[in-house]
Amino acid sequence: MKLELGFIEIKDIQFSNECKVENGTLFVDAEAVKTFVYEDDDVKACVKSASFDIARPGESVRITPVKDVIEPRVKVEGPGGEFPGVIAKVDTVGSGRTHVLRGMAIVTAGKIVGFQEGIIDMTGPGAEYTPFSKLLNLVMVCEPVEGVHQHEYEHAVRIAGLRAATFVGELGRSVTPDEVKSFETYGIKEGIEKFPELPRVAYVHMLQSQGLLHDTYVYGVDAKRSLTTILYPTETMDGAIISGNCVSACDKNTTYHHQNNPVVADLFEQHGKTLNYVCNIITNENVYLADKQRSSDWSAKLCRLLDLDGVIVSQEGFGNPDTDLIMNTKKIEQMGVKTTIITDEYAGQDGKSQSLADADPLADAVVTGGNANEVIVLPPMEKVIGTLDYVDKIAGGHAGSLRPDGSIEAELQVITGATNEMGFNRLSAR
């Protein structure tokens, strides 16, 4: 399957009476976005208000609490559309051509539950840790209709964000991209014939699937209801996986992370040179232990079935997923397939505790995204998009973490994407 991505570099965002992309500037009418977002019945029923703001790299701006980050894209050729099974129809994506508004994102923010998480600082020390400080962010702050259940509201805000991204992405349909890159993986036999000497490598992509506020959707299917299965890497790149995960800001994979999965990108970088990138294996992180056993058995089985030589395994979240990570790794290694895993660490504020809740000697090749418990002080920002009401309740923010001067003393956990377990960042630990 072959996918072309046409990258349109966005260098600025301006509110305007019209909506268009011109010379790298996105002109956007907030009212028009809102109208499109509200065409959905669930959004209408659950979201009381949605307001828009722009946060640019280097500005003294803090966005919190962040729910999701989404890259606006549009399918211009080939089957399917953006976010299949959720926004577009369920057709298989991953082929044809998609335009990407690169350098910007839609950020959804606002309270979902009383301990809502996630900070994006656009400048200062916190900005070093989140990849989203480098993007032009069109932020949509949502508020719930009173009395709406949290699970309904989470769904509505998730949809609202995806719709906003779809609307903005559409503006790139007829723009000539600044750069076009194509990505292609092959069928099993075809791949072996093309690269007979190269090791066969896949990506075992673990999806957060524990339940409310901890979900991931694949073509609209809740991942916890799915058996371990196979995707073309280009499907992942083309919006097949979206995030419903609102917890543990530092190591949750936002929709943006899925769209720009760095493991997929870096495996493609080596594809046909030093390795043969075969496919992605997606597996879940359920709470029920027998589900874990089944899913990890299936991961290992598929690795063997596909005659793989090596895999990269990435996880998402804290605690429970460590068990899935170790089960997957151990079983895949026992099949004779070599593994490298990506995780982050909870080694305590002093860095002295054991980093993972599970371990095995077969997991001998580990890449770490850093210790999420490390304490950081975030200086006050001139402007807050969203609200600071929840700061001292978010993961890693401790009592009194919001100081009178507006600075925040907290663990890295509070920063969206800080210790990403797909290896999105350069942060590490030893």
Added chain:
Amino acid sequence: MKNARDFLIVTNNPLLAQCMGDCYELSFFPDCSYREILVKVRDLVYAGHILYTHPLSGSVKPNETPYKSIAVSKAPHTFSAEQAGIIAECILAADKFPPRTRALGEAVKRDFQLIDYTLLAGALEFDAAAGLSKIKNHE
């Protein structure tokens, strides 16, 4: 398939007790801490009860939420060193997070209860919304 008749839920979550109490056998300890629930489950695992759900379900950290619910088998079977290992690692992992003394507001408590409840309901394939509407009807 999951055998609901074999589930014993160890919990300190009043919302879960309300929603699931008449469908499952519960050991409800409203005054126990998160850690104390883990320890109770550890002792059950030592006695041979099967651990059905992961003790650290949820990415909400052990020093954030006071609530924890875990499903084990009603009857003890044979001791599993592997399961004892899982629960022991979980207690160690929970102990890494320094305790917080912050008093939680009622609304936040309810949210934490809801998350804990829905995670366990999802794991046991129990209709979480139906459970909630049950208490709505009583109100």
Added chain:
Amino acid sequence: MSYRVVHYINQFFANIGGEEMAHVAPELREGFVGPGLAFNQAWKGEAEIVATIVCGDSHFAEHEKEAKAQILAWVKEKKPDLFIAGPAFNAGRYGYACANVALAVKEELGIPVLTGMYEENPGADLKDKILIVPTANSAAGMRKAAPVMAKLALKLMKGEKLGASCEDGYMPNGVRVNFFEKERGSKRAVDMLLKKLADKPFTTEYPMPSFDRVAPNPAVKDLSHATVALCTSGGIVPKGNPDHIESSSASHYGEYCIKGVEKLTAETYETAHGGYDPVYANDDPNRVLPVDVMREFEREGRIGKLHDYFYTTVGNGTSVANAKKFAAEYAQKLLQAGVNAVIMTST
């Protein structure tokens, strides 16, 4: 004003002599001696070695307590900003001395300390307690080690925040420290996998905690004819601790005959262990080493026989390497004596 440093070296690096001079007692000299020059040069006046303590390796090993006390007294008097020892490269007793003197200075005087040695040097066992810079296995590695140690030393003296072990060049010490890598994580993962696939060496960023789990042997089929031995790390010894097993960091184990002993009593046995409240163990040593119950089992025919000897040491801070060495040794004795099973008690 420059920072003050006291340097510790052995007889060899002080140019006194080799093994034949290893007996020399500690000696205090003003200024730098031998390898100290390399540090002074690297510090370019920012710091300076004000005194050098020289001690023979055998002397330290044989008179550790006295030597340590003398060295501590001198260090205290010199009021340094840092104590630096070695580097010891692969010299085992020198490494041991460097690490232990440094630990004493750190713990008792509260002065920052630093040493360096080869990773397999026994002194490196203390890498979680004091900062140790890894060096080559011979003195030829001085040119490489000196700048790393000097730089780290300055950082310690200035009270700067320590970077990750791979940044600041010390042996991983169990404390995880964040830092920014050159490449993002996914790229590092791909590179690591490619190395692993090509059977090339690679370094994991997070070594799994080593459990050193021992797979249990198959169950003894017939206990009623088995000879069972008791072993313990709980420190049970004949009253008076005849072999002077240390209350912590034990350097040896004891072998004691219990032939004809029906049970251990407070009059005849005690614990040498310094890591737990000894009252209950001393009151009834069977609580740690259950000779009484084993005799009962013997009489009831549940086991064939309790072995005539028990093996004991103190597990309090005893190095894993030592513990392994003890067990490997007495396991052979147990085998030769035809013992079929062992009950190992801990505390």
